[in-house]
Amino acid sequence: MKLNRLIACLCLAWIGAAYAHGGEDHGDAPAVAIAADKPQRLPDGRVFVPKEAQRRWQVLTVIGQPQTLSRSVTLNAHVVMDPNAGGRVQAALPGRVEPGPNGLPVLGSAVRKGQILAYIVPAVGSLERASQQAERADLQARLKLTEAQQARLESLNGTVARKEIEAAANEVQALRQRSTALAAGAAREPLLAPATGMIASADAVSGQMVEAKDVLFEIVDPARMMIEALVYDPGMTRGLQQASIVGTDMTLDFVGGAGALRDGALPVLFRPRRNTADRLALGQIIKVVANTEDKVQGMPVPATSIVRNASNETAVWVHDSAELFRSVAVQVSPLDGQRVMVSGVKPGARIVTSGAVLINQIR
Template identity: 45%
Template sequence: MKTAILAAAFIVATGALASPGAHGPNGEHLEAKAVAASNALARLPDGSVSVPMLAQRRLAVRTLLAQETNASASVELPGRVVMDPNAGGRIQTLSGGKVQPGPGGLPVAGQKVRKGEVLAFVSFNASPIETANQRSQLAQIRSNRQLAEQRVQRLESLEGTVPRKDIDAARAELQSLAAQERAVGASLGSREALVSPINGVIASASVVAGQVVESKDILFEVVDPARVLVEATTADASLGTKVAQASLAGLPGVKLQFLGAARSLREGALPLTFRASSSSALPLAIGQPVTVVASINQQVKGIVLPAQAVTRSPSNEPVVWVKAGAERYVPQPVQVQPVDAQTIVVTKGLGANNRVVVQGASLIAQIR
């Protein structure tokens, strides 16, 4: 009788440690040799983790019963944030010269500006010989203009005795010389105003007062922070016809609208253009590298889970944590594909009807 009681107690204790629900994709049991449970967080010799019930509540561990289904296939593409040509602009000078502050001083990166606002001036710097030639030309034009004025006055005093056409010709010559004088005089010490092409924010500013710049130098970049584009690249030239929707990895609040694919390769890759939008301020900056998760018009069979359910093993292999007992979790290597920025699909390594950790998996993986 005593022997039967001890055998029954041993069976109950063993069953509490090993749950028959944890199995692999082919029905094999995931749990290894049963190990005595501990009252503390611990990594067991077989690689599994012991997490007492109280600790599970503190870590907010949540599990989900895995079910196999169909999901849209996705691909991850490298990309970067670029300027929208219709909502941004670069400010350059037409002729080189010396930078002078605008009415409100030189703008700095991040400062808001209005369309048509003068950001700075560039004063044209001519060589001494060019300046001397301009002054000489101005003096000659001024002298001719004075002579033309005297001739007009003389002819007007003789009006009625000289032909009317001579008076009109003299007046026209005077007007021409006066216009030349104003044009040449304005070129001496002239300066070019640099104005903002749009309402936006200064994305970059690379000038200081007194800096000498050339015509090809980019002095300011102005962008509308609410309107930016994301440019992704792919080696698959046919991918542009398969993209259904897209999102940014790690930025669930940003939505991407597919605008189209280029029809020519650039450095062996096909550019894909997306428009970024968000219900709040876009957390993106021009030139920022991003990962685009593009859903394509194909279906893949697997188990759909939140992206946070997947962690990395010490060998950098993707794993999910399967609940093998009331306080025991087993790491299971898997193969995954992204569905969107928040969801993945497990294609290999995980069987249906397993209790998979979908919240707190990263905390369980840190237990040593």
């Protein structure tokens, strides 16, 4: 009885396998892929991804078409201020920081050109201070005596030579100027904003002792940042055109390059196009993809299409059929901040542009 039941179960299992796909013969390997309801890698290296999983992963493709475009180079760069739309506020002499009329500005504060940001009270020793006070007292005493002498000479006008009256007047004026200059030297010095913009960095607190040339504030115009990149081939600066920042849609216009090396490289400047520079921060480290005059042939695809295969080669996934994907090794060259140029794929192939990383992880 048990033997009969076992034979019946085996027969039913064989019949179910034979008619599971309407009697179609798909071959051994495809049958394994189609019978599964989850993504898996097939023995031939292709990947089976059901339609439901493709929708969840938002898998998108594009038809590869060969094109001839400008060759690009990737440059290390950082954000710098526009020298005509910003500046630094430094201490001109050692002293103590005091708040300005509106207090000390903080990060992000809007300032206008000529605004008093803070004061520097000169740092002097006790002996120097005593010497200045004694000199000022001496000047005040001499000034009073000279003014009195001038008044007496003017009262004797007509009996005293005119040159004596003029000499007394000149001496009074000189003493007054010396007294004013001495008082100004002991007074606090205002720190003025060199440009209109916002405070990008602030390193000043009330009562802080600073040295000459210490940078206390940096002022920038967020809408007028610039990008400084480094080029190690002097001939490349003549062929640079517009550029873009890697990972963004920001377009940069080439301004110019230096004619002298700095730390073994030539600095070149780019300016973001209008209404995009406010997304950058002063000193931010970025990568720039710059177009050159050289031309290159290939298929432009988004950078998200590029993955690494099992041999650690750069590759893309090609959509062979409705639920099958195949990995193809390619050569890659940068095109702009969001696209790359690939070669090694047949024209007209459907290249995965979104979801390639997820497909590449299927084992």
